[in-house]
Amino acid sequence: MRKRPLQIAFVVLWTAVVILLVGFGWRLLRELVPGPEPTTVVPPLPSVAPPPSEQEITLYFADGETLALRSEKRRTRLGSETAGNCATIISELIRGPRSPTLSSTIPSDAQLLGAYQLGDTLVLDFSRELQTNHSGGSAGELLTVYSIVNTLAENIHGISRVQILVEGNEVETLAGHLDLREPLSPNTTWMTDMSSEQPKV
């Protein structure tokens, strides 16, 4: 009977300690983890929006020997945003291959102006140099277009088709041959000589 008030006091004390700890922990959490951007509605949970991390990407360049595309892997920092990642990957493509047997497929002064995703289709908007400074030829044109399409479909999750625009507009072709009026799927059939050790596109 005498012990009852003591028990109550104990419970009250424990409750206070727990409340204190929770409150302290909450403050600590809020200080360590950056809060949400004013525009985003995503709750500030630690699992959201990881900082850009280094990842391995696969780039497709022109192989002078076989007239096909060949892959080259490199590490680069990718974030969670599609547009930003596209820009990173395209700039790596423009920078060109490391292997001396491969050649670049995109005119060096071309720029990616924008990128957005519509379902499984990725729309890429390039500056006019992609078209005006293209060296032409069926082979050259096919390699340019499919190095872009195959590379992005492989590295951007959930993309199975790519539509190329020039200065915001739909174009018939880049250099007079390949039909760009519709989004293109990655192509492996015309590149029969692609080496088999590379992953499927």
Add this chain to the structure above:
Amino acid sequence: MPRGRERSSLLFPVNLKRLTVILMLASVAGIACFVAGESFAQAGTARENVVLPEVARSFGVATSWMPADRKLSLAYGDHDVEIVIGTDYLMFDGKPLELLAPVVVLDGAVSMSLPDATTLFSRLLGRDINPAEILSASSASRQHSDIVGHDLIKSIRYISYPDLTRLIINIAAIRGSDAIEVNCVRSGGTLRVTFPGFRMLQSVAPFDIGDAIVRSVEPVQDGTDATLVIRTVAEGGECEVQKHDDPLRVVLDIRPTDSLAKRTPLTRSVSTSRSSEWTEPVPILPDQRISFTTVVIDAGHGGKDVGARGRDGLLEKDVTLDIALKLKELLERGTNVKVVLTRTDDQFVSLKERTAIANRAKNGSPADLFISIHTNSHASTAVTGFEAYYISDAVDPSAEATAAMENAVIAFENEGNEAVEARLTPILWDLQFTEFISESSEMAFMVQREMAERLSTQDRGVRQAQFIVLAGVAMPSVLVEVGFISNRIEETRLKTDDFRGRAAEALAAAVTDYKNRFESRLGFSNGTSNP
């Protein structure tokens, strides 16, 4: 439960069991009648038609074919006969003679009914000829009477893809596709594909393919079995068999042994929607494609669009125009083919206009063949060689849907009557397109072979791509890349009259070869056509 029984017996006063039996019997009878009717109808039409040029040839009657007028002429002794496809009379020594049935193109061959042929040849040769003689003379007759009732191999068609050759074997059988047995045996460079219990129609002639995988196909009747002897380029080919119903056919995919590992599945993406400002190619009925008269030659680029540029300043547009003009001259000198150019001088012609010109080149209708001439370019200046492209269907050729669509074309061609035309009109363009792919691939491989013979540069092979001019024309088409202007040595070659001349010769030879094959499919052997 008892209530349910009561209700059902109220609804069906007749004993249910008896009704079922009656219904079953009725449906069996119905099916039997249908099958009998079908086979009767088949036997009826089958026995009646003979391939006219074949019969003429075997009796020593001279034939000449004027595709532009859809007219066939026969000459024997003092007599001459003129027949216009689709009409139900002929001109015998200038006098009209009525026919029981019009002369038609069946299964791609000029065909006449047996009674008409019997009358005609009796008059022409001046002696009594009986129908059996006509039948035995027509080695490619539609169907001999003794064949009716057998499982038949009716026709074979092929499509060359860069990494596989597809044979589509049209059959007639009482059993369904599941019950058909197909055996593939390989020995060295030969594949023997056997259909046990099948008859090979005599109209199924041996043919050369000559693509990267298959040299030739020879149909053989081997006792009670029909066999295809397929000679492959490399030793050892892989044979994949698919069987389909409606219409009944077997699809054989032949691949070089090592290429199987390389096969990668491709996501299917067919899009038929086109920007509306492009002229939608007008579908043409197979019956209209019985003549080869008009070729469109498209000199790539032009005017402000210079095309690819060589290191030494040579422009693609100048090379393509010169080759196109040389090719036109060669074709006009060597054949009776009408040549239409998409441009005759250094002017800009949009891609849209080019396809529009081609689609109305043959008296307002699409031409019979489209050849686009280009020079290639690559970032690596070391790359050299020539290539031929044909349109890609943007579908994995191993996809079953493609095989199904390809075959529908054949079924359509075989029936070739108005009822079918009406039924198939909405998907006609798809069917026609697939037929064009088959013929385009044939042309592409012929172009490549002819260039390999005449140009001493690297053979880069045949490829498929979604090229805009090829997609826009309603006819078989190829795009030819004669050499790399980006390579210094090839640029020097491309400047010479000699190289351009040889490229034009290669293309002219391919056109002639294609025309001969086209006409021999109609039942005319090479050389019998009007010069």
